[in-house]
Amino acid sequence: MTPPHRAGLAETMLSAFISLLLQNALARRNPASAFPHNQIASITVADKITSRQQDYSQWYIDLVRSAKLADYSDVRGCMVIRPNGYAIWEKMQAALDGMFKATGHVNAYFPLFIPESFIAKEAEHIEGFAPECAVVTHGGGEELSEKLYVRPTSETIIWSSYKKWIQSYRDLPILINQWANVVRWEMRTRLFLRTTEFLWQEGHTAHATPEEAQEEVIRMINVYRTFAEEYMAMPVIVGKKSDSEKFAGADATYCIEAMMQDGKALQAGTSHNLGQNFAKAFDCQFQSKEGVLEYVWATSWGVSTRLIGALIMAHSDDKGLVLPPKLATRQVVIIPILKGNKDEVRAHARFIARALNHHGIPTFVDDSENNSPGWKFAEYELQGIPVRIELGPRDIEQGKCVAARRDTLEKTELLLDDTLPANIEEILNNIQQNLYDRALLFRQENTVEVSSWEEFKAKVEKGFVIAHWDGTAETEAQIKEETKATIRVMPMDAEYRQQYSMDEPGTCIRSGNPATQKVVFAKAY
C-alpha cells in the first residue's frame, strides 16, 4: 500500500483516495479485530468540573470556564465570550437569521444610546426598565443636556424612527430585526444566563391591524420553537405568560419555556404583542385605506446569548459540554494515534478529514505531539465535539477506525471506505435526535399534575408542576412568596394541553377558588 502524502493533495484526488480505502477494506483479512476499545474506561478526569449531583450551579460555572466558552472580565457582571462560546452564537445567529429572512424580515441597526425622554414615554416600560439601566451623563468632557440611556431594549428608539417612516397603510408592515448588544444592570449575574451586557436579536414590527400583529407574534414564537427543537435539540413549551410575568409595555407576552437538567425552568425566547402602546406613546399613526387615522400595531421578539446557557444546561454532562451537531462548528475531531509510521497515520487522518469535509462534515485533525491521545479524548469531550475518530496504525492496517459519539460516549468501529462519510453523518443525525429525545423524556419524567397544596409544595422543588390557578395576580404572588415558584407558561399547544387535561375546570391549588384552567408552575432561572 502506498501511503498518501500530504504534499500535493488536491480535491481531485479524493475519489482516488476513497477507492484506495475501499481496496484496503476489501483486502483486509481480519475484520473483527481483537483489540478492546469499544468500552469507555471509567477514568477519573482530573476534578476539573464539579459533578452535577454535587453542585449543579458550580458544575455550570466550571464547565463554561474549562470548555473555554466564556470568562469573567474585569468589569463586574460582564463576561468575555471566548471563541468556543462565540462559535455557538454564530451558528445560532446564522440559523435564526435565515429563519427571520425566510419570514420576510430584514436587518437594520439602531443606536446604542436612548434619550431619557424616549424611555419615559411609555409608562409601564420606564417603570420596568429604568431601575436596571446604565445612564450616560457626560460626553466630550461636558455634562449632557439630556441623559442618554444605554439601551436595555430598543422599542423606544425604534418607534421614534417608525413614527417618521409611517404615514400610510402602504408603509406597513415594517418587519425589522436587529442584532445588537444591550445592557441591563442586574444585581446578580451568571455567565450567559444573566450578565450586565449581553448579545441578542430584537425584532420590531409594525402592522395595520391587531390581527396581523397577533399573527406575527405567534409566527415568531413558533420560529423560536422550531429553532429550539431542531437546532438546539431542546424541547420547549410554547405559551403565554401571566400578566405579572409579561414584558413591561406589552399587552401580551408569549414564550418558549425549557426545562434544565436540575428541573428548573428557563425562559429561552419571548414574543410580545405590544398592541398600540408604543404607537400611542410616540404618536405613530397611519392613514388607512378608508382614510381614517389609526395607531399602528406593534410586536417585538427576541432571543439572546442566554440560549447558550440553556443549551449547556439542557444537554451537557460531568465530562463537559455536549453540543448538538447542528450547532457545532467542528463536528468531528480525528485523533491519530501517532506511533509506528507516524507519517502514514497522519496522512491517513488528513485524508479522512478531507473526505469528510468534502462531504459537508466539518472535521479537523489534532495531530500535535504535545499531548497524548488520552488527553485529547478528554479535551474534546470537554469541548463538546460531537464525534471523535480514533485512528491508529492497527486501524489502518485493518481498514477501519473507531468513532466515539459525545452524547452516549459509545464507540463503534467503522470501515475506512467510501461508506465512512455516510456512516459519520448517520451518527451525527442520531446524536441530534437522541439529545432531543433524552431531553423530552427528562421533561416528561419531571412534570407532574398535582391537586393538593401539600403535593404542590413538595413537587415544585424540582420540575414542572401542573395545577389549577384561579387567574388572579394575588394568588400567583402568594404562591411565589411561599414556594419561590412562578407561573412559567400557559401552554398553547393543544396536544400538551390535552396531555395534562389543562382545560378541565377545577379549584385553584392555593386559594381553592374556581379555576378555569391549569397552568405550568416551576422555579426558574
Next chain:
RNA sequence: CGGGGUGUGGCUCAGCUGGUAGAGUGCUGCGUUCGGGACGCAGAGGUCGUGGGUUCGAGUCCCGCCACCCCGACCA
C-alpha cells in the same frame, strides 16, 4: 441591598504562636512516549488586592478601603 466567602507565580491553593515566599498544575527547551488527561531532565515566572498602623522586622497582627465570587430579593 442583605448574608457568606475569597484576594499570594497564568490557574488552584499552602504558608502554624511575625524572621524576608512554596507546592501542584500550566508555560518554555530537549529527549523518551502515545488506543482514556504519559514520563525524565533543565528553565522562566510573585512590588503577597490596596492604604494606613503596630513592630528591629508584616503574606502573617490591627483598622480602613477596593475588587470579585457564591447564596437570597429583582430580571432574558
